[in-house]
Amino acid sequence: MTPFTDFLSYVLPSAPSVPEPLAIQALRNAAIEFCERTRSWRRLEEIDVVGDEYEIVPVPAQSSLFEIEEAWFKLTDAERWGNKLKRVPFKEIEPNDLPQEGDTPGTSPPEYISQISHDKIIIVPLATGTLRISMFLTPSHTAEDCDDFLFENYAQDIADGALAGLLLTPGQPYTNPNLGVAKEAMFKAICDAKFNQNMRGQQRARVRTRSSFL
Helix, strand or coil, X not given: CXXXXXXXXXXXCCCCCCCHHHHHHHHHHHHHXXXXXXXCCEEEEEEEECCCCCCECCCCCCEEEEEEEEEEEEECCCCCCCCCCEECCHHHCCHHHCCCCCCCCECCCCCEEEEXXXXXXXXXXXXXXXXXXXEEEEECCXXXXXXXXXXXXXXXXXXXXXXXXXXXXXXXXXXXXXXXXXXXXXXXXXXXXXXXXXXXXXXXXXXXXXXXXX
């Protein structure tokens, strides 16, 4: 993980009077927007779901789930993955179908997957086995650090997004509308370009396997 303070060297030369906490906030917001607009942070997980846990946390610390891309489930002792799970909004799941704390997993594979908060999902019906999920993530709104690849590949782009908001703030010592508009255009252009690239599948991540629910 890379602290957002490491991005400051890309921001402060263009806005030296910006207070550091404000610059960090702007960088965090820009990183979140960048990940949402580009879907650059794709993560694949295989999670062992064991016992009666009904809320699954598939994301690493300091991150939020933006979108479930695809998911499959393999029952314990099964040789093959089941059908792809259907992604459904939480509000569309019938109350009687929702898993409850203390429920016993059934023998049938789940059919649905739904996001219930920024870092939790559920499968319906409850089952025991392995969940394979591809998802798009963002830094969380309280993150102090971000995934290393964001800094290594997009530090200047995220800094441009942060500077766009900072420099266009009226009435501040660091206000610079002309440069702010230019940074805003640069940020929009890279977001559009990376979104098109990523939707062609050029940034698929390796699968990470971990057992989280025992």
